[in-house]
Amino acid sequence: MIPLNRKTQISKLAEYIANEFSDRNLTLLNEVADLEDVHVHFDNYEDAFDGLLLYDTKSSDFHIHINVDNGNMQNSKRGRFTLAHELGHFFLDEHRLGLKYGLLEPHASFYNINQKSLIEQEADYFASCLLMPRDKFRNYSVECRKLTGNRKFSFDTLLGLSESFQTSVLSTLIRFGEVGTHEIFAVISKDNIAKWFVKSPDFPNWKFKFKIGDTIPQTTVAGEYYTMESRKFTGIESLSADDWFNPPQDDNRAYRQMYEQCFYSDRYGYIVSLIWFD
Numbered sequence: 001m002i003p004l005n006r007k008t009q010i011s012k013l014a015e016y017i018a019n020e021f022s023d024r025n026l027t028l029l030n031e032v033a034d035l036e037d038v039h040v041h042f043d044n045y046e047d048a049f050d051g052l053l054l055y056d057t058k059s060s061d062f063h064i065h066i067n068v069d070n071g072n073m074q075n076s077k078r079g080r081f082t083l084a085h086e087l088g089h090f091f092l093d094e095h096r097l098g099l100k101y102g103l104l105e106p107h108a109s110f111y112n113i114n115q116k117s118l119i120e121q122e123a124d125y126f127a128s129c130l131l132m133p134r135d136k137f138r139n140y141s142v143e144c145r146k147l148t149g150n151r152k153f154s155f156d157t158l159l160g161l162s163e164s165f166q167t168s169v170l171s172t173l174i175r176f177g178e179v180g181t182h183e184i185f186a187v188i189s190k191d192n193i194a195k196w197f198v199k200s201p202d203f204p205n206w207k208f209k210f211k212i213g214d215t216i217p218q219t220t221v222a223g224e225y226y227t228m229e230s231r232k233f234t235g236i237e238s239l240s241a242d243d244w245f246n247p248p249q250d251d252n253r254a255y256r257q258m259y260e261q262c263f264y265s266d267r268y269g270y271i272v273s274l275i276w277f278d
């Protein structure tokens with residue numbers, strides 16, 4: 001976990017850069033790299049890494065290598081996140097100076113959701129703030145609901161943000177859980193196993209009816225997908241809080257209307273179960 005004051009420091013820096021180099025909601029990563037004389041190379045590196053920042057002691061130059069073999073195409077959502085992550089290693093003094101003076105080994109960065117070291121978490125957080133600056137992200141959360149004519153919150157809000165900011169569904173979800181305009185809870189599962197979750201700070205802290213690393217509740221939309229005949233139900237479903245949670249009986253919030261909507265990633269084989277209240 002990144003300490004709160006460090007998070008504030010990282011987001012201030014990343015959002016300052018994002019606001020200087022943007023075209024509406026799109027952060028112009030290549031312009032950021034150009035201005036700092038960081039050389040960016042999109043190339044084939046097999047499965048060695050997603051991204052890598054190197055310091056060339058002879059020319060005193062920094063180079064970012066982005067691996068297209070892992071799906072990090074230039075201007076793709078994944079490629080943009082990887083580039084933004086490497087820019088984080090460059091812009092965060094402790095990372096860049098550590099590399100320059102040999103205190104930190106050059107390290108391969110991987111685009112995944114597994115447990116990461118603190119410097120990887122910091123670079124991911126920098127990338128998230130650089131690509132999705134708080135105020136723009138919150139403003140567009142409201143705006144895109146008007147644009148789609150669907151004023152109510154749903155998964156469409158996240159998909160609209162993901163398109164406008166050119167960020168993956170998962171990175172958009174994580175950012176929404178942190179600074180979004182609606183309280184959410186989401187479980188990411190694969191092969192009927194709950195892998196991890198995202199929770200807004202103001203979503204109730206109820207006990208789960210499932211465990212991370214275990215199967216997900218059968219009565220939920222994703223649970224039915226896994227246990228029935230793999231029918232993808234993408235609509236908005238009404239359900240009750242105790243399908244997913246064990247809310248305390250004296251908590252009135254448990255009696256509010258709760259919704260669930262699933263997003264299925266064909267490419268990576270995961271399901272996001274998004275849960276929210278009216």
Ligand SMILES: [Zn+2]
Nearest residue numbers: 108109120123
């Ligand atoms: Zn990294």
